[in-house]
Amino acid sequence: MQLVSLEFFTLLATSLLLYNVTPRKWRWTVLLMASLVFYLCAGVFAFIYIIVASLSSYALALKLQKHQKEGGGFAPRLVFYIGILALLSAWVILKLLSSHREGILPLGISFYSLRIISYLVDTKRQRVIPERNFFKYLLFVSYFPLILQGPVVRYAELSDSLYAGKRASSEERVSGLILLLWGVAKKVVVANTLAAPLATVADESGRYSGAFVLFLLCFYSAEIYCDFSGGIDIVRGASFMLGIALPRNFDRPFSSTSLREFWNRWHISLGEWFEHYVFYPLSLSRPMQKISKRARKMLGGKRGRKIPLYIATMTTWLLTGLWHGFAANYIAWGLINGGLVLLSLELSPLCEKIYTRHPNLKERKLLINLFGKLRVFFIIGAVRLLDVYGSVTLTFKMLVTPFYDLASYTRIFAELPSLIPVPELCAVMLALFAVLLVGKNKVKAWEIAKSPTLAAATVLVLAIVPILFGKYGMGFDAGEFIYSRF
Amino acid sequence: MRKKYIIAFSCAAIIFAVLLVLLSWLTEPKYINESREGNLIAEYYREADVGNRHDVIFIGDCEVYSAFVPPILYEEYGIRSFVRGSPSQSIVQSYCLLKETLRYEKPRAVVLSVYALCKTEPSREAYNRMTLDGMRLSWEKIGAVSDIAGESESGLSYLFPLLRFHSRIYSLEAEDLEYLLSRPRVSHNGYFMEKGIASAERKDYEDTADTPSPLPSENLATLEKIAEVCQKNGVELILVKAPISSWRYPWHSEWDLTISDYAAQNGIAYYNLIEESDGIGIDMTTDTYDGGYHLNIYGAEKTSRYFGGILKENHGISGCKSEIWEEKLQEYYKERSNEEN
Numbered sequence: 001m002q003l004v005s006l007e008f009f010t011l012l013a014t015s016l017l018l019y020n021v022t023p024r025k026w027r028w029t030v031l032l033m034a035s036l037v038f039y040l041c042a043g044v045f046a047f048i049y050i051i052v053a054s055l056s057s058y059a060l061a062l063k064l065q066k067h068q069k070e071g072g073g074f075a076p077r078l079v080f081y082i083g084i085l086a087l088l089s090a091w092v093i094l095k096l097l098s099s100h101r102e103g104i105l106p107l108g109i110s111f112y113s114l115r116i117i118s119y120l121v122d123t124k125r126q127r128v129i130p131e132r133n134f135f136k137y138l139l140f141v142s143y144f145p146l147i148l149q150g151p152v153v154r155y156a157e158l159s160d161s162l163y164a165g166k167r168a169s170s171e172e173r174v175s176g177l178i179l180l181l182w183g184v185a186k187k188v189v190v191a192n193t194l195a196a197p198l199a200t201v202a203d204e205s206g207r208y209s210g211a212f213v214l215f216l217l218c219f220y221s222a223e224i225y226c227d228f229s230g231g232i233d234i235v236r237g238a239s240f241m242l243g244i245a246l247p248r249n250f251d252r253p254f255s256s257t258s259l260r261e262f263w264n265r266w267h268i269s270l271g272e273w274f275e276h277y278v279f280y281p282l283s284l285s286r287p288m289q290k291i292s293k294r295a296r297k298m299l300g301g302k303r304g305r306k307i308p309l310y311i312a313t314m315t316t317w318l319l320t321g322l323w324h325g326f327a328a329n330y331i332a333w334g335l336i337n338g339g340l341v342l343l344s345l346e347l348s349p350l351c352e353k354i355y356t357r358h359p360n361l362k363e364r365k366l367l368i369n370l371f372g373k374l375r376v377f378f379i380i381g382a383v384r385l386l387d388v389y390g391s392v393t394l395t396f397k398m399l400v401t402p403f404y405d406l407a408s409y410t411r412i413f414a415e416l417p418s419l420i421p422v423p424e425l426c427a428v429m430l431a432l433f434a435v436l437l438v439g440k441n442k443v444k445a446w447e448i449a450k451s452p453t454l455a456a457a458t459v460l461v462l463a464i465v466p467i468l469f470g471k472y473g474m475g476f477d478a479g480e481f482i483y484s485r486f
Numbered sequence: 487m488r489k490k491y492i493i494a495f496s497c498a499a500i501i502f503a504v505l506l507v508l509l510s511w512l513t514e515p516k517y518i519n520e521s522r523e524g525n526l527i528a529e530y531y532r533e534a535d536v537g538n539r540h541d542v543i544f545i546g547d548c549e550v551y552s553a554f555v556p557p558i559l560y561e562e563y564g565i566r567s568f569v570r571g572s573p574s575q576s577i578v579q580s581y582c583l584l585k586e587t588l589r590y591e592k593p594r595a596v597v598l599s600v601y602a603l604c605k606t607e608p609s610r611e612a613y614n615r616m617t618l619d620g621m622r623l624s625w626e627k628i629g630a631v632s633d634i635a636g637e638s639e640s641g642l643s644y645l646f647p648l649l650r651f652h653s654r655i656y657s658l659e660a661e662d663l664e665y666l667l668s669r670p671r672v673s674h675n676g677y678f679m680e681k682g683i684a685s686a687e688r689k690d691y692e693d694t695a696d697t698p699s700p701l702p703s704e705n706l707a708t709l710e711k712i713a714e715v716c717q718k719n720g721v722e723l724i725l726v727k728a729p730i731s732s733w734r735y736p737w738h739s740e741w742d743l744t745i746s747d748y749a750a751q752n753g754i755a756y757y758n759l760i761e762e763s764d765g766i767g768i769d770m771t772t773d774t775y776d777g778g779y780h781l782n783i784y785g786a787e788k789t790s791r792y793f794g795g796i797l798k799e800n801h802g803i804s805g806c807k808s809e810i811w812e813e814k815l816q817e818y819y820k821e822r823s824n825e826e827n
Contacts, residue, residue: 456494
């Protein structure tokens with residue numbers, strides 16, 4: 001069941017109806033039933049796997065809590081690490097097997113595994129009190145809007161609103177509907193329209209080089225942003241309608257003027273997860289402190305202190321890359337991004353120096369900002385081509401072609417209409433302009449929802465636009481999201 | 487506040503529905519400049535809506551809309567008829583169209599073309615569309631969609647064609663606006679006039695030596711259902727095979743025997759007009775417009791005169807003169823002579 005599908009909208013509408021007529025105390029059971037139905041549609045193996053993963057992590061958390069009350073010791077710690085290792089091993093094995101046997105990877109495993117790990121770690125850290133009701137816990141793991149592409153929400157962020165059974169107000173429901181339709185529009189009008197032509201450019205790399213690579217770089221960024229953020233908008237919108245608030249996962253990432261800022265604005269929940277459960281624990285671990293001590297001795301205080309930061313950053317990015325997939329291109333993607341973030345960090349004092357020496361540069365804020373945004377856009381876009389081409393060598397080979405394949409700059413005008421018809425490209429550009437405008441003006445669904453007339457008009461437009469200008473229908477899987485692959 | 491939301495969203499829902507219908511009309515193919523047969527199914531409602539009733543309803547694929555001419559049946563025998571034919575119409579589609587037609591009227595007889603009974607493969611989407619998109623939204627249509635829509639086809643898009651044709655918004659033509667609200671008539675009570683002559687180069691009926699596969703049992707089961715519906719509604723069912731058979735669309739003697747046996751067992755009349763070709767006077771050098779696959783107007787007129795006689799003599803179906811039908815006849819001859827000139 002995909003997020004943009006009749007089945008999903010039917011399930012959501014049924015859940016909404018039942019949720020609102022069920023007594024508050026039992027409303028969470030409606031969500032659980034809907035989640036189980038959603039998961040059953042993904043296949044029996046996926047269903048059994050999520051039940052087993054939930055059951056074992058549920059038992060492990062309670063065991064941990066019991067031992068903690070009894071004073072801790074080595075045994076519970078061992079059980080905890082074995083549990084985490086077992087979960088990770090199963091995930092890794094299934095992910096490896098999935099490259100040989102299609103359909104073996106349980107739906108959304110990459111997302112709910114992170115939720116389970118964070119739950120167990122937080123239990124160990126005594127930041128959450130483990131849930132005693134298994135079915136409530138199962139709901140946390142399997143909550144259906146989150147299955148396909150997150151956001152990666154932690155137990156403390158989700159549990160209260162998930163179990164409270166709060167009925168959404170009219171404004172919340174309307175703002176949820178607006179957000180959901182906005183997500184559908186982004187996905188169907190922009191991402192789906194761009195998907196086929198960009199895939200052709202990437203698949204036929206021998207034919208489409210030079211200017212086509214730049215075209216791919218720019219428009220793939222648009223595609224993946226509208227695909228992923230559109231999906232998240234659908235998830236958040238659906239949850240708002242149920243009275244469940246989810247955190248934002250994107251915060252206008254293309255307005256970033258530095259790489260660090262970009263990663264603080266893109267896939268926020270995943271970044272925070274890796275920060276909380278990989279970067280900080282690693283930076284503050286005993287081995288790292290030892291390394292830091294040695295490095296300070298060898299390289300001096302200032303440089304030596306940075307070594308743990310470098311190691312933790314690169315490890316975090318490597319794992320982020322692996323989370324996307326066990327392939328060389330994802331590993332390269334993680335390491336390059338980690339390297340670029342560190343480089344950006346190292347160069348920031350130099351930039352400050354330049355600004356100090358040339359104070360008039362700061363006055364040209366608009367120009368500097370524009371330069372920063374373009375720099376971030378092209379760097380991120382270039383690294384992202386690793387995902388598009390799927391091969392490290394091919395990506396680097398293609399990235400240099402815009403510098404020497406000058407004939408492609410005239411060829412692109414002749415060949416572009418055969419890749420994507422001009423009216424469709426215009427519709428995509430208009431939609432992208434709307435996306436940027438909405439982001440720039442910080443238009444909020446809940447603000448629109450305050451006025452019934454404005455809200456109804458917005459819903460009307462957002463319902464018609466994807467139907468008319470979207471890419472879907474026969475031979476096209478409109479519901480498949482890029483991030484549901486990971 | 488809640489009341490305001492309800493009012494605003496009710497208005498939005500109404501506007502949404504209206505827009506959906508208008509956009510659907512705008513984007514769906516008009517079948518005017520090409521594939522004009524795509525309009526045949528919808529043309530029935532022009533008759534049904536004004537209360538025109540018929541003595542005979544023909545149902546089937548291209549064989550019926552190219553072989554039976556209602557104005558000629560009226561002219562010769564006073565029989566008022568309508569042809570609910572569409573390209574590559576499957577037997578399931580014929581069944582659904584029959585049920586829908588019987589909601590509007592109860593004719594004295596329904597003449598069903600049996601050729602579709604030999605089809606083993608489901609029709610292509612383009613052909614399904616020419617039947618289903620022309621049907622009005624009804625339970626019969628919903629039933630037809632769930633029975634017919636191929637796996638790759640979205641059943642919902644047959645009920646809401648905008649979901650299928652929305653991408654035409656980028657390639658709208660002048661005819662899409664011109665025929666947004668109404669389309670010109672393309673048939674004469676369902677008869678699709680073709681006046682060209684392209685003679686059949688060889689008489690292939692005897693040449694088809696391969697042993698055919700038997701008529702699919704599910705098709706025969708649908709025929710059974712058709713017979714039941716007719717019986718329930720007090721309408722006589724008549725089976726017919728148009729007087730045409732070619733190497734591409736053969737009608738084998740084995741199939742003929744199956745239908746004959748079925749008809750005899752169930753007391754249903756069956757006429758294989760291929761066997762009557764000489765009596766009808768069919769000449770495949772002048773009576774076909776596409777080398778022997780379909781009859782042209784000359785072959786259709788001969789067939790209609792002959793079959794009208796059967797309807798009158800064997801089934802006692804005859805009618806009376808009416809003003810509306812006189813007009814129809816005039817229109818028919820006007821178009822006939824227009825082309826000839």
